Amino acid sequence: MTELNIAVFRGKEVRRIIHNNEWWFSVVDVVSVLTDSVNPRDYWYKMKIRVKTEEGAELLTFCRQLKLEAPDGKSYETDCANTEGIFRIIQSIPLFLEGKK
Numbered sequence: 001m002t003e004l005n006i007a008v009f010r011g012k013e014v015r016r017i018i019h020n021n022e023w024w025f026s027v028v029d030v031v032s033v034l035t036d037s038v039n040p041r042d043y044w045y046k047m048k049i050r051v052k053t054e055e056g057a058e059l060l061t062f063c064r065q066l067k068l069e070a071p072d073g074k075s076y077e078t079d080c081a082n083t084e085g086i087f088r089i090i091q092s093i094p095l096f097l098e099g100k101k
Helices: 027-035 040-055 083-100
Strands: 002-009 012-019 022-026 063-069 075-082
Touching: 012 027, 012 063, 012 075, 022 027, 022 063, 022 083, 027 040, 027 075, 027 083, 040 083, 075 083
Parallel strands: none
Antiparallel strands: 002 012, 012 022, 022 075, 063 075
């Protein structure tokens, strides 16, 4: 069963979907909310590389590509993580921000 829904956090939309009876969240949307990045896709891309280099961890192991609707109304494969995975990714954001200073 797949159900699409939108959550609002800090006034920004976070796309989410129920997949295999659990919520999966758009990683790019979560990164956007937490970092206020102008280009959250680029931020996520650079963050994956940096964490892999510094920690040896592959953040994509917490992700799954699921189809979510984009602002243009079309559905695209998007990096999504379940609640556990999104918390792991969130933990890496401060590490990445420290490296940018």
